[in-house]
Amino acid sequence: MQAALTPDVLIVGAGVAGLACGVALSDAGLRVTVVERSALLGGRAASWREPTTGVTVDIGPHVLTSEHHNLLALMRRLGTETQVLWQPQPLITLLDEDRRLAMRGSRLPPPLHGLPNLPQALKSVSWRDLWSNRRVAWRALRINEQQSLELDEIDARQWLQDMGVRADFIEWFWRPACLAILNVPLERCSATALVRVFRLMAGRNGYCFGFPKQGLADLYAPGCRGVIEAAGGQVLLNTEVKQVLLRDGRFDAVVLADGSRLQARSAVVAVPPENLAEMAPPDWREIDPAPTLAAQLEPCPYVSSYLWFDRKLTRQHFWARTWSPGDLNLDFYDLSNIREGDTEAGAETPSLIASNSIYAHAAAELSDDEIVRRTVAEIAEFAPEAAQARVVHADVHRISMAVVCPQPGTETARPAAATPFENLWLAGDWTRTGLPSSMESAARSGALAAEQAGAWLGRPLLAAQPVPETRGLPAMLRSRSLS
Ligand SMILES: Cc1cc2nc3c(=O)[nH]c(=O)nc-3n(C[C@H](O)[C@H](O)[C@H](O)COP(=O)(O)OP(=O)(O)OC[C@H]3O[C@@H](n4cnc5c(N)ncnc54)[C@H](O)[C@@H]3O)c2cc1C
Known part of the structure; x- marks a missing residue:
């Protein structure tokens, strides 16, 4: 690769974290290359067109909240903040x-x-x-x-x-x-x-809660790519990193699945923990426990279902069940009352109900038909007509790692953005952001890594929104407990 094309920052992973990082660095005038192993942008917050119905579905239904400050700031930058439907009362x-x-x-x-x-x-x-x-x-x-x-x-x-x-x-x-x-x-x-x-x-x-009025990834992925490319950077899909290479105690290059090498002045690795563990070479592991700890984190599986009904079943945006062991789904979203565009939110649009089964080890053992049958029964507890309605089409998504489980001992072990190598940083929802694993944690991690990379490259920047703090009486009590 010619020196003139060497990116300032190579970002591994085009989920929320990697893309948020790429935008912040591009806005600071740095040239970024993002490499993503999948054919899609967005990682665990990806969307795609469901082939039978032509409707855009997400990996699973997601909610934003008014406390997703980093994600909302990114969306304001991209001009997509109006594409969130904020839930009126009740909460x-x-x-x-x-x-x-x-x-x-x-x-x-x-x-x-x-x-x-x-x-x-x-x-x-x-x-x-x-x-x-x-x-x-x-x-x-x-x-x-x-x-x-x-x-x-x-x-x-x-x-x-x-x-x-x-x-x-x-x-x-x-x-x-x-x-x-x-x-x-x-x-x-x-x-x-x-x-x-x-x-x-x-x-x-x-x-308050908010829902994407369009595909979840459409809120950020195309916009991020546009910003990165407009600044002279690039986003490479279907490009898997096999190994990170270090030289003289610094990041040097990555080895791609086709055996080629990609060099950069610096790098941000924004992948889930198990992928970090796979790509970290022995000389990284020898001096930094982060990749080894990453390999030990427990993945939380989800099963998310999308059920297209033949009729309107609810006027709700979403509801949740007070879950107990033995139940399948916890949260439900009637996208026919939320989405604009391909599903046409509207008074009589037939219901398209998406739901999440969380920590879904038991659900993972069930067949798709059984998951659909039990999901319909749980929807019918809220919308009784579901029991009579016909499911026109169903899509069951099995996600082996939606987030990392915050088991005892893991909060203190979450690695910060900085690594022992001066030109290599980590990002991702599971890194130390002070937030639960989520799109917001991912967006904040990307901003934190961008701030450190920008400073190292001589382009200091401010990108991260702070973790929300308590207000009112709790804020007074907290500051007293500090003194
Ligand atoms: C069904 C479901 C529901 C959820 N609900 C919510 C919700 O309601 N609200 C919320 O805030 N969050 C929710 N989350 C969590 C949220 O989606 C994640 O926390 C967030 O998307 C993680 O982003 P990330 O960038 O850190 O990681 P990822 O999205 O995992 O991005 C990492 C990227 O790196 C790529 N990669 C991995 N290895 C390599 C490699 N070797 N080479 C190149 N690329 C590589 C991956 O393909 C991926 O695209 C949910 C997740 C799921 C799955």
């Missing part, structure tokens, strides 16, 4: 056995913003159950990031029990909340990960 509808609980968002100052939902919660749990959370709430409101990391070796269920939360409330609230937000059963979740999320739930108001 979320929970199906709790035969009860529908409409949980509302509120602008009351934290932590009072949860109060309007008390009457709803009291339909399912007792005052005694709620009161048993007082120590958890008090601790979460005062804790800071450093203190929360001290809980990393404890599992979330044990921690809740130790804090006096009643077993019934753990099963009703904490178990589904942990699965929905952190993707693991409580017993397999680090208390740090749980506390971090609850601290923000209790300490911030005005939270």
